[in-house]
Amino acid sequence: MEQVVLVDEQDNEIGVMEKLQAHIEGRRHRAISVFIFNSRGELLLQQRATGKYHSAGLWTNTCCSHPRPGEAPQAAATRRLHEEMGIASELREAFTFVYKAQLENSLTEYEYDHVFTGTCDDVPQPDASEASAWRYIKPEDVLVEVSAQPERFTEWFKICISDWRRDLFNMHDGER
Secondary structure, eight states, X not given: OXXXXXXXXXXXXXXXXEHHHHHHHTOOEXXXXXXXXOTTSXXXXXXXXXXXXXXXTOEEOSEEXXXXXXXXXXXHHHHHHHHHHSXXXXXXXXXXXXXEEEOGGGOEEEEEEEEEEEEOOSOOOOOTTTEEEEEXXXXXXXXXXXXXXXXGBOHHHHHHHHHSHXXXXXXXXXXX
């Protein structure tokens, strides 16, 4: 049974809970989101597998998950990038944010999210239970798509792109 780390407003651990139960009860928990860019400055998106219990089939950032109890966010981001997308990158933490969103099936996503960026030109080899498709997209084009068809994207991705795009894209621009 997969567990998530419950946290307070400052990201201090206050306990652990089974992942689905945390989403049913809407408990704040620690999460990670990874944004990988290729050397051309394009963002790698994944389409969540249709078997996911929430946000199935929606497009999102390269990798998103939860640290295990006792696991640092950066270690979780590195681990999950490999497990979900079959690639590796040196990751840097870009920012953190907290959000709460109502999802389908009466679930609530309430996360203290650590966001990481990195660069990689490897061809993704996604785990089919995690991602059903992937694509690279120019940052300006993803902004247009999210604006035109927000229902096709995850809630956390829309927040990152809307509220934090300068941090994401500027941090990456400095790498090239």
